[in-house]
Amino acid sequence: MRPMKNIRNFCVIAHIDHGKSTLSDRLLEFTKTIAERDMKAQHLDNMDLERERGITIKSHAIQLIYKHLDNEIYTFNLIDTPGHVDFSYEVSRSIAACEGALLLVDATQGIQAQTISNLYLAIEHDLEIIPILNKVDMETAMIEEVADQVIDLIGCKRGDIVLASGKTGIGIQDIMTAIVDRIPAPKGDVSAPLQALIFDSMFNSFRGVIAYFRILNGTIAKGDKVKFVNTGKEYEAEEIGILQMSQVPKPELSAGNVGYIITGIKESKEIKVGDTITLSKNPCPEGIHGFEDVKPMVFAGIYPVENEHFEDLRDSLEKLQLNDASLVFEPETSIALGFGFRCGFLGMLHLEIIQERLSREFNQEVITTVPNVSYFATTHREGKVKINTPNELPDPTLLIKVEEPYIRSQVITKPEYIGAIMTLCMDKRGVLTKQSYLTTERVELTFELPLAEIVFDFYDRLKSITRGYASFDYAPLDYRESDLVKLDIRLNGEPVDALSSLVHRTKAESLGRKICVKLKELLPKQQFVIAIQASVGAKIIARETISALRKDVTAKCYGGDISRKRKLLEKQKEGKKKMRQIGNVEVPQKTFLQVLKLD
Numbered sequence: 001m002r003p004m005k006n007i008r009n010f011c012v013i014a015h016i017d018h019g020k021s022t023l024s025d026r027l028l029e030f031t032k033t034i035a036e037r038d039m040k041a042q043h044l045d046n047m048d049l050e051r052e053r054g055i056t057i058k059s060h061a062i063q064l065i066y067k068h069l070d071n072e073i074y075t076f077n078l079i080d081t082p083g084h085v086d087f088s089y090e091v092s093r094s095i096a097a098c099e100g101a102l103l104l105v106d107a108t109q110g111i112q113a114q115t116i117s118n119l120y121l122a123i124e125h126d127l128e129i130i131p132i133l134n135k136v137d138m139e140t141a142m143i144e145e146v147a148d149q150v151i152d153l154i155g156c157k158r159g160d161i162v163l164a165s166g167k168t169g170i171g172i173q174d175i176m177t178a179i180v181d182r183i184p185a186p187k188g189d190v191s192a193p194l195q196a197l198i199f200d201s202m203f204n205s206f207r208g209v210i211a212y213f214r215i216l217n218g219t220i221a222k223g224d225k226v227k228f229v230n231t232g233k234e235y236e237a238e239e240i241g242i243l244q245m246s247q248v249p250k251p252e253l254s255a256g257n258v259g260y261i262i263t264g265i266k267e268s269k270e271i272k273v274g275d276t277i278t279l280s281k282n283p284c285p286e287g288i289h290g291f292e293d294v295k296p297m298v299f300a301g302i303y304p305v306e307n308e309h310f311e312d313l314r315d316s317l318e319k320l321q322l323n324d325a326s327l328v329f330e331p332e333t334s335i336a337l338g339f340g341f342r343c344g345f346l347g348m349l350h351l352e353i354i355q356e357r358l359s360r361e362f363n364q365e366v367i368t369t370v371p372n373v374s375y376f377a378t379t380h381r382e383g384k385v386k387i388n389t390p391n392e393l394p395d396p397t398l399l400i401k402v403e404e405p406y407i408r409s410q411v412i413t414k415p416e417y418i419g420a421i422m423t424l425c426m427d428k429r430g431v432l433t434k435q436s437y438l439t440t441e442r443v444e445l446t447f448e449l450p451l452a453e454i455v456f457d458f459y460d461r462l463k464s465i466t467r468g469y470a471s472f473d474y475a476p477l478d479y480r481e482s483d484l485v486k487l488d489i490r491l492n493g494e495p496v497d498a499l500s501s502l503v504h505r506t507k508a509e510s511l512g513r514k515i516c517v518k519l520k521e522l523l524p525k526q527q528f529v530i531a532i533q534a535s536v537g538a539k540i541i542a543r544e545t546i547s548a549l550r551k552d553v554t555a556k557c558y559g560g561d562i563s564r565k566r567k568l569l570e571k572q573k574e575g576k577k578k579m580r581q582i583g584n585v586e587v588p589q590k591t592f593l594q595v596l597k598l599d
Contacts, residue, residue: 004256005185006072009214010130011079011094013122014104015112015471019134022166023104027078030172031064061097061200061212061258063242068180076179077214077258079199091118097199097214097258100128100183102175103154107133107141107163110442111149112412112471119154129154130162130178137165149439186216188255193284194218194226196277203319209265212243213277214258216288220277221252226263229276229287235263271322296328296344297476298455299388300351301369301498302358303340309364310339316362317341320354327354332389334497337367342388345371348455369498373451376403376479390500393486396537402502403479405451408433411462412444413470420465421445428453429504448477452502487512489519490533508534513542520544527551 012020064076079094095101101122105111122129131150136143147161162178164171196213204210220226220240227234239262241249253259265271276287304313314331321327328344345351351371358364375387378400387393393402409430411421415437422432425447434446454474462470487508489499503511512534519532527549534542551572554565 004188004190004254006074007077007186007256008074008100008179008183009077009079009098009186009256009258010100010102010179010183011091011098011122012102012104013091013095013115013118014134015106015109015115018104018106018109018112018115019166020104023102023132023134023164024078026166026169026172027064027076027175028062030169030176031066031076061243063244063258066176066180069177074180075257079258092121094199095122095125095127097197098125098127099186100130100179102179103129103131103150104134105131105146105150107136107143107146108138110142110146111153111438116153116410116412116473128183129156130175130182131156131160132162132164132171132175134164134166136163137168137170145439145441149442152438186256188215188217190217190219190254192217192255193282194220194277194279195284195288196220197288198271198273198275198277201271201273201322203322207239207262207264209267209271209322210247210260210262211271211277212258212260215253215255217255217284218279219252219254220261220279222249225280226261226277227280227283228271229278229284230272231270231275233270234280235265238262238264296326297347297451298345298351298371298373300343300345300371301332301334301337301340301389302329302343302355303334303337303367303369303498305365305367307338312362313341313358313364313366316358316364317343319362320357324354326350334369337369337498340367348459367498370501371455372501373405373455375405375484375502377401378403387502390486390502391497393502401481402484404482404484404502406448406477406480407451407454407474408477409447409449409454409472409474410444411447411470411472412438412442413466414441415443417466417470418443418445421462421470424458424461424465425449428458449474450480450482450504451476485536488535489515490531490535491523492531493533495535505536508536509541512536516542516544520546525549 012024014020061077061079064078066074066076068074077098079098103115103119103122105115119129131154133141133143133146133150135141143163147158150156150161151158162171162174164175194215195217196215198211198213200212202210202212220237222237222240224237225234226237239249240253240259241247242253242257242259247260250259261277276284278284302313302317304310317327317329321329326346327350329341331339332342333339343354345354348371351368355366355368358366372390375393376384377387377394378384379394379398380400381398382394385394387402393399413421418435422445425432425445428449430447430449430453432445433448435443437443459472462472483505484502485505485508487501487503488495489512490496499515501511516532516534523530523532523546525546525548529548530546532544532546533540554568557565557568
């Protein structure tokens with residue numbers, strides 16, 4: 001065990017695509033934590049999904065052993081964090097376990113919105129910030145301009161900024177020296193009662209739940225009886241250790257260290273991320289107040305394709321929740337889809353990722369309903385009630401008002417795209433509250449927008465109208481009164497509750513028409529006519545018709561009297577009429593997903 005003065009705990013914060021994972025690869029190589037033959041790009045991104053999309057979804061902790069220029073040996077605990085706005089909760093957990101942060105800014109792109117919001121999180125926790133300009137070897141790098149932006153943002157000196165390149169390895173030694181010299185060693189009392197913060201956990205089918213922790217005070221040894229403060233449960237520490245490329249068991253760990261604990265817990269509900277571990281015989285007086293509670297922004301129903309897989313889906317969601325504490329869910333039922341779960345997500349990318357992970361890691365094929373947000377309705381009878389699904393909206397005759405959540409969003413972009421962004425935000429019922437130039441080439445726009453409007457395709461459209469030169473970040477603001485109506489989609493007169501949505505009255509007609517047209521393209525033809533209608537209350541506002549599949553019943557008539565053919569056609573007509581009365585329209589699973597991707 002190294003003395004506490006030789007330990008450094010730090011995380012990497014940056015916007016998506018600024019080169020965090022590549023820089024982490026170089027740090028692993030430089031400290032020889034990983035053999036060259038085992039090295040692969042984005043080494044810490046161990047999910048196939050992360051490699052395919054080139055993004056970090058989970059924060060990853062790893063311990064590096066570094067021999068400094070003065071021959072002192074240091075232990076670095078590095079936590080690589082995601083950069084996408086949907087995973088800011090992961091970042092807040094990592095920040096709570098560190099004393100310092102590497103602020104990584106792409107020298108070819110400059111400061112982006114997510115960099116700023118994660119930086120503020122780090123400053124709130126009093127972390128020591130080391131600014132690094134990455135990708136300085138590229139021809140398009142604007143080193144001086146971006147350095148000025150960083151100085152304006154955090155008030156550091158020009159000499160504090162480290163120039164580096166994750167690809168070629170420039171500046172890695174300077175980063176190592178800066179970590180040793182600038183990031184403070186952890187503070188903590190080794191002899192005090194044990195106090196350790198759980199910042200992540202995962203499920204292993206052989207060992208049960210494995211929790212990752214950071215020890216603030218005290219010491220933990222293998223075989224100790226430990227207690228989880230929030231749940232009050234007690235267990236034995238079967239194995240403790242540190243996180244290198246694999247888990248390395250240790251007999252004991254003391255204050256300042258980051259490690260893992262295996263207690264043989266099989267129930268995923270019994271470990272909560274953010275909980276405090278202490279010893280049963282000498283408990284700490286109070287739990288640690290770490291990171292903020294997660295606030296789900298987008299809600300959607302997730303249903304198994306076959307109803308008998310309901311319990312398997314529950315198990316899979318519980319295991320996913322261990323690894324991703326920002327996922328929240330509760331059971332619900334739907335007339336069209338049977339039993340399923342109402343899930344809360346941080347955003348649309350988070351929803352997509354969870355769906356992909358259910359499919360890949362747990363072989364769960366699921367149907368997802370139209371994503372929506374939570375509203376508050378005030379009624380004559382019950383007063384103020386929370387509405388999570390469109391079907392919970394009270395009868396219009398009982399309604400006094402409906403309030404929807406608003407967000408404050410920051411968009412950082414180049415001046416030539418201001419017009420296009422304003423048009424997009426006004427179209428989404430947004431209000432521009434502030435416009436400021438960070439430099440002559442970068443402008444920050446602040447909008448107040450209804451959250452429901454950015455749920456679907458806002459991020460993708462923003463990226464396409466600005467050719468990728470806009471970055472976006474948002475924070476919840478408050479609830480405001482809006483003129484909202486429930487839009488129902490009916491197939492042959494029957495409402496499909498999975499496609500219902502709450503929309504602003506001015507947009508109901510155009511959205512209803514779009515969904516009807518899309519469904520007409522997507523639904524397979526049946527032996528009978530299908531009427532697709534969009535309605536608000538009893539009023540039909542759009543309609544499309546899918547004509548029946550026609551079997552050629554007269555094919556077997558060669559010549560002969562016309563009355564024979566007419567008789568067969570009349571018989572077919574009667575059959576079609578009957579089918580239409582009792583015909584049931586099945587909606588394929590893929591259709592639900594494709595309807596959401598409206599232009």
